[in-house]
Amino acid sequence: MKIKKIVVMYLLFVFLITLAGVNYATGGTTTLTREEKAGGVLVYGISDEPDNLDPWKTTRAVSDNIMNYILEPLVVVDKNLDIVPSLAESWKVSEDGTVYTFKLKEGIKFHDGTPFNADAVVFTFKNAMKGNVAYAIESVRDIVKVDDYTVKFVLKSSSLAFLLNIADGGYFGIVSPTAYEKYKDRWGTDALVGAGPFKFEKWIRGQEIVLVRNDEYKHGPDFLDNKGPAYLEKIVFKLIPEPTILVGAVKSGDVDFTTYVPSVFVQELKKDSTIQFYSAPSCGTRFLVFNLQRELFQDKHIRLAIAHAIDKKPVADIAWSGTAIPTCSLLGPTTLGYYDVSDECIEYNPEKSKQFLADAGWKDLDGDGILEKNGKKFEINLLAYALSENSKSAVVIQDQLKKIGIKADVETLEKGAAIAKAQSGDFDIMEYGIWHTIGDAFLNYIAYSKNKGVGNTAFYENLEFDELVTKASMTAKMKEYKEYVKKAQNILLKDLPYAPLVALTYSIMAKPRVGDFDIVAEYPYLQDWHVRVIALEVYLKK
Amino acid sequence: MSGYIIKRVLLLIPIVLGVTLIVFLIMHLAPGDPVRLMLGERATPETIIKVRHELGLDRPVHIQYFVWLSNIIKGNLGNSITTGRPVLETIVERIPATLELTITSIILATIIAIFLGSISAIHRGGWIDQTTRFFALFGISMPYFWFALMLLMIFSFRLGWLPIYGRGGPIWTLDGLKHAVLPVVVLSLANLALLTRLTRSTMIDVLGKDYIKTARGKGLPKRVVIYKHALRNALIPIVTIIGLRLAYTFGGAVVTETVFAWPGMGRLIVQAIYQRDIPVIQGVTLMFGIIIMLANLFVDLLYAYLDPRITIE
Numbered sequence: 001m002k003i004k005k006i007v008v009m010y011l012l013f014v015f016l017i018t019l020a021g022v023n024y025a026t027g028g029t030t031t032l033t034r035e036e037k038a039g040g041v042l043v044y045g046i047s048d049e050p051d052n053l054d055p056w057k058t059t060r061a062v063s064d065n066i067m068n069y070i071l072e073p074l075v076v077v078d079k080n081l082d083i084v085p086s087l088a089e090s091w092k093v094s095e096d097g098t099v100y101t102f103k104l105k106e107g108i109k110f111h112d113g114t115p116f117n118a119d120a121v122v123f124t125f126k127n128a129m130k131g132n133v134a135y136a137i138e139s140v141r142d143i144v145k146v147d148d149y150t151v152k153f154v155l156k157s158s159s160l161a162f163l164l165n166i167a168d169g170g171y172f173g174i175v176s177p178t179a180y181e182k183y184k185d186r187w188g189t190d191a192l193v194g195a196g197p198f199k200f201e202k203w204i205r206g207q208e209i210v211l212v213r214n215d216e217y218k219h220g221p222d223f224l225d226n227k228g229p230a231y232l233e234k235i236v237f238k239l240i241p242e243p244t245i246l247v248g249a250v251k252s253g254d255v256d257f258t259t260y261v262p263s264v265f266v267q268e269l270k271k272d273s274t275i276q277f278y279s280a281p282s283c284g285t286r287f288l289v290f291n292l293q294r295e296l297f298q299d300k301h302i303r304l305a306i307a308h309a310i311d312k313k314p315v316a317d318i319a320w321s322g323t324a325i326p327t328c329s330l331l332g333p334t335t336l337g338y339y340d341v342s343d344e345c346i347e348y349n350p351e352k353s354k355q356f357l358a359d360a361g362w363k364d365l366d367g368d369g370i371l372e373k374n375g376k377k378f379e380i381n382l383l384a385y386a387l388s389e390n391s392k393s394a395v396v397i398q399d400q401l402k403k404i405g406i407k408a409d410v411e412t413l414e415k416g417a418a419i420a421k422a423q424s425g426d427f428d429i430m431e432y433g434i435w436h437t438i439g440d441a442f443l444n445y446i447a448y449s450k451n452k453g454v455g456n457t458a459f460y461e462n463l464e465f466d467e468l469v470t471k472a473s474m475t476a477k478m479k480e481y482k483e484y485v486k487k488a489q490n491i492l493l494k495d496l497p498y499a500p501l502v503a504l505t506y507s508i509m510a511k512p513r514v515g516d517f518d519i520v521a522e523y524p525y526l527q528d529w530h531v532r533v534i535a536l537e538v539y540l541k542k
Numbered sequence: 543m544s545g546y547i548i549k550r551v552l553l554l555i556p557i558v559l560g561v562t563l564i565v566f567l568i569m570h571l572a573p574g575d576p577v578r579l580m581l582g583e584r585a586t587p588e589t590i591i592k593v594r595h596e597l598g599l600d601r602p603v604h605i606q607y608f609v610w611l612s613n614i615i616k617g618n619l620g621n622s623i624t625t626g627r628p629v630l631e632t633i634v635e636r637i638p639a640t641l642e643l644t645i646t647s648i649i650l651a652t653i654i655a656i657f658l659g660s661i662s663a664i665h666r667g668g669w670i671d672q673t674t675r676f677f678a679l680f681g682i683s684m685p686y687f688w689f690a691l692m693l694l695m696i697f698s699f700r701l702g703w704l705p706i707y708g709r710g711g712p713i714w715t716l717d718g719l720k721h722a723v724l725p726v727v728v729l730s731l732a733n734l735a736l737l738t739r740l741t742r743s744t745m746i747d748v749l750g751k752d753y754i755k756t757a758r759g760k761g762l763p764k765r766v767v768i769y770k771h772a773l774r775n776a777l778i779p780i781v782t783i784i785g786l787r788l789a790y791t792f793g794g795a796v797v798t799e800t801v802f803a804w805p806g807m808g809r810l811i812v813q814a815i816y817q818r819d820i821p822v823i824q825g826v827t828l829m830f831g832i833i834i835m836l837a838n839l840f841v842d843l844l845y846a847y848l849d850p851r852i853t854i855e
Contacts, residue, residue: 049813051580051624059582132581132589189627205635206805207708240707240803244691248699249706416574416818423578445584454587 032539034231037515040540041234045246045258049206049239054188055171056131064170066237068531069211070111071173071194074102074121075163076532078223079523081336083163086221087116087174087195097158097476104149108219110176111199118145123177125153136165136441137172139473158476161438164336169196169531195219197230197535209237220536231539247509251275256514256540261507263323263389269509277509278521279323283332284504286315286324286393286433290497293425293459296380300496304346305356306429307499309404310397311348316502319393324502330446330489332503337439337472337485344493353404364405371405379407380428383421386412393501394431422457430457433504439485440472447492458497465491515539550839558831563607565827569820570603576623576818597623610824619828620821622814629825633807637829640806642713643798644791647726651733652784659741660773663749674738681735686794690728690801697724707803725802729794733787740783744776751775777848785841788834 050063055071058064074088085091088102108116125143128134139159144152155162166172179193192200197220198211213230220227238255240246243262249255251274261269261277269277288310290297297303312326328345331338362371362378371378382401384394391412398408408429413421421427434455436442445455449466452459465488472484492498510517516537523530577594578585594600598609613620619629662674698706704724710717748754749772757767796808803809807826814822 051817052626054626057626059580059585132585132593134589135584135586189625204805205632206639206809207803238708238803239805241809242801242803245694245707245801245803248694252699252702252706254706414574414816416579416816417572419578420573420575455584 032515034226036542037231037539039231039233039542041236042232042514042538042540043254043256044235044237045240045249045255045260046237047239047241047243047246047260049241050209052188053192053200053203053209055133055173055175056127057188059132064168065531066209066211067170067173067192067194068168068196069198069235069535070192070196070200071169071175072196072219073167073169073173074104075167076169076221077164077167078221081164083167084221084223086167086169087121087219093476098155100153100155100162101146102151102153104151105219106149108195109216110179110195111193111214112176112179112182114176114178116174116195117148118151119148120174120177121145121151123180124172124174128172131171133171136168137162157474159473160476160478160481161336161441161473164438197228197532198235201234207239211235211237221532224532224536226536228536230535231537232535235535250509250511253511255511257508257510257517257534257538259506259508261509263321263507266321266323266507269507275509275511276514276517277507278518279505279507280521281325281333282435282504282506283335283437284433284435284506285327285330285332286390286431286501286504287330288397288499288501289422289430289432289458290499291425291427291429291458292497294428297428299360301356301360303496303499305353305360305404306401306406307346307496308349308356309353309400309406310499310501311400312501314400315393315396318396319389320502320504323505323507325505327500327503328493329503330492330498330500331439331442331485332435335437335439335442337482337489339482339486341489341493344490346493346496346499350400350404357404357406362405369402369405370407377407378405379409382408382410383418383427383430384410384412385415385418385431387415390431397431423453425453425457425459431501432457433501435504440469440481440488443485443488443492444469444473447497460492460495460497462491462495465495513541515541547839547843550835550842554832554835554839558828558835559611561831562824562828566607566610566820566824567603569815569818569823572818574818576820579817580624599623610821614828619825622822623819624814624817624822629821632810632822633825633829636805636807636810638712639709639804640792640795640799640808641833642709642722643725643729643804643806644788644795646713646722647729648733648784648788648791650726651730651737652780654730655734655737656741656773656777656780659738660745660768662738662742663745664768666746671742674742678735678738678742681731682739684731686728686732686797687801689731690724690798693724693728694801709804725798725804728801729791729798732794733784733791736787737780737783740780741776744779745772748772748776774848778845781841781844781848785838788837792830792834 046062048062050058050066051060052058053063053067055067072087074086075083076086078084087105087108089105091100091102093100104118104121110116122143122145125140128137129140139155139157139162140153141156142154144154146152173194173196176193179191180187183191190203197214197217199214201210201212203209212234213232215229217228217230240249243260246255246258246260247265250258266279269275290303292298316322316324316326329338329341357371362373364371366372382394382398384390394410394412398410401408422430445451447456447458447460447465448469449461468484468488472481472488475481475484508521516539519537520530520533523533577590577597577599581589581593598606610620621628622632658674662671665671694706697704705721708721710721712718713722754767754772757771795806796812798804799806799808800812807829811823811826814826
């Protein structure tokens with residue numbers, strides 16, 4: 001008996017020691033060396049295939065994302081939206097904010113071995129100014145080579161957004177002019193050469209795009225611990241169009257990492273201990289568009305009635321599976337110029353809605369629950385994309401409008417058809433939204449009078465608003481910029497061509513073997529500026 | 543025979559072109575501007591006008607169609623609006639994957655269906671017959687999409703036996719075969735169910751004929767009666783249905799390729815439709831039309847082999 005007790009105590013002792021050892025090994029803060037982190041192939045799941053990887057032709061977000069790994073911009077953005085040097089060593093801005101003189105880093109080579117210099121910068125931007133994303137740098141009048149490592153950008157007017165826009169390494173990353181001339185016919189389809197942390201290896205259409213580490217890369221931004229080369233040996237972008245399968249592929253381990261997480265899976269994934277999952281605010285919002293070309297919506301009381309009738313919480317919970325946040329702002333939380341608009345908020349108040357409608361002469365005379373006026377029923381069409389969240393959002397809004405006597409017929413169309421209808425003004429109200437990183441550009445797109453029939457689907461016109469947005473785009477002072485954006489948005493919130501609904505979050509998920517994944521989640525999802533973090537900090541645990 | 547083949551091939555041309563004309567008109571009538579979709583919502587009107595002109599999309603519709611037609615004669619299917627790559631090159635990349643999937647599924651479905659249908663007919667009313675009929679009904683009723691997800695859940699996610707997505711390589715390689723199992727099974731399902739039921743009913747009918755009774759009366763082995771006399775006659779309507787099912791199978795491939803991320807023409811055309819990439823849509827439609835017409839020609843020639851009374855004229 002005594003011996004049995006000793007054996008049991010001994011085994012317990014060994015067990016406890018082992019447990020402590022395990023805890024130490026997994027819970028301790030052991031710092032891995034570069035050699036321990038280096039190596040491995042990250043399988044990055046994407047659900048959309050690029051059309052091409054030509055920064056002057058493509059406008060797709062997925063293309064921008066992948067090009068960001070291959071090309072390097074002059075400047076990059078850190079998690080606080082501060083601009084920091086990348087291929088540019090430093091820059092000076094003229095007094096009036098119209099001339100930016102960049103001093104370039106020396107000794108950097110492109111993937112083809114040719115030197116990075118001022119000629120390459122001028123070549124890149126001259127082409128970008130003729131390309132399909134030229135609107136993002138329309139403030140640039142000219143680019144001049146001062147010497148081999150100095151370039152001057154001359155702007156038409158000062159612009160705070162200029163540096164933010166050129167920080168997008170996908171569209172405005174610097175390319176090798178030599179490589180462009182060599183691979184002209186295949187540029188963007190089978191060849192793309194830059195100075196980024198990864199090189200283009202191959203593209204198997206319909207299946208995957210493979211990038212390999214650039215071992216010469218040592219010029220990563222200062223805010224990262226690793227300046228290069230990347231730890232990962234390769235990144236394979238695997239195309240899996242069906243979102244359910246993509247999420248399943250991450251959970252099963254076939255795919256290591258993805259940023260394509262449908263909102264319907266988010267609550268379940270948050271509780272899944274077999275994966276790493278993060279959700280964070282984004283620059284995307286959804287809002288209701290009133291077609292001001294329709295006489296009905298030219299009456300602000302009608303717009304107010306509808307805005308007060310919408311309870312945003314069910315929209316966020318039902319349509320976006322609880323991943324969206326009710327908002328009173330058209331700007332997203334991580335959009336430049338965002339501010340708290342609680343003072344301008346239109347609260348959910350269906351009684352107020354009914355009052356506005358009654359004051360406008362709408363009454364339910366026949367008791368069928370739908371209001372009438374001058375023999376006409378209050379029936380409108382509510383346009384939405386035929387995508388899960390958008391169509392659900394429209395149905396929730398439809399139900400809420402029914403409670404105040406408005407019959408909204410939901411019309412869901414495939415995106416191309418919906419955009420065509422919206423831009424031609426063939427709708428009454430629309431559930432809509434876009435992702436935009438820069439406040440003045442966003443407001444310009446949705447409400448500037450010259451953009452009617454393009455982004456200004458409300459067909460709104462207000463000269464004071466136009467002037468404020470123009471001033472915001474031309475100032476180089478952050479305080480002034482924020483003031484102009486605030487005043488411009490306040491006008492929109494008062495005039496109500498758009499009624500804010502929800503702000504969207506973005507989600508990313510990865511397998512446990514993806515190291516330092518939590519750092520990725522600290523960076524806002526802004527046109528994939530967090531690419532540098534993924535490229536240089538993420539590693540695969542062995 | 544060769545005269546018949548030449549006649550059928552020549553007939554293929556106006557039929558396929560007729561189909562492409564209808565598709566071309568439908569795509570132009572459908573709302574959505576391909577240039578706007580390609581450039582994104584934020585493209586300026588000036589850029590849109592410029593790109594539309596570069597792509598020739600500002601020309602009248604009938605001119606666009608005739609330009610496309612004249613290019614076809616030179617073997618040029620034009621360039622994709624979204625990628626800028628030659629349409630022919632894009633299709634050639636994707637054809638092997640789709641043909642691999644559809645041909646394998648049709649062959650598999652046919653072999654199994656003939657076997658199951660024959661057994662079911664021979665043991666009519668028994669448990670084999672009942673079970674086969676149940677599964678045939680299941681197969682006809684089951685939507686491709688749902689069935690694909692169920693198989694994935696069981697064999698890929700839960701058991702981890704088979705890959706979740708993609709094409710591992712040609713089907714004669716081990717990796718290729720592993721990746722092909724689930725998509726082929728999904729695509730075979732509807733055909734398997736339909737052909738099983740058809741084989742069963744045709745065999746029941748044939749087994750009741752006088753010449754079968756004569757064959758049995760002559761003391762021929764059961765196997766010879768069934769496979770040489772009965773089945774051969776039952777195959778004619780089955781072959782007819784296979785020919786008709788080809789178009790459905792290609793349609794089913796669209797859904798199957800999307801679920802399994804199979805890089806074939808089905809997925810290509812879905813993407814092209816969303817992007818209003820008319821040259822790609824036209825090119826894939828043309829290719830599907832040619833494949834289906836040629837396959838039906840093959841089916842017609844097979845009749846002559848199966849039934850010597852049928853002559854090809």
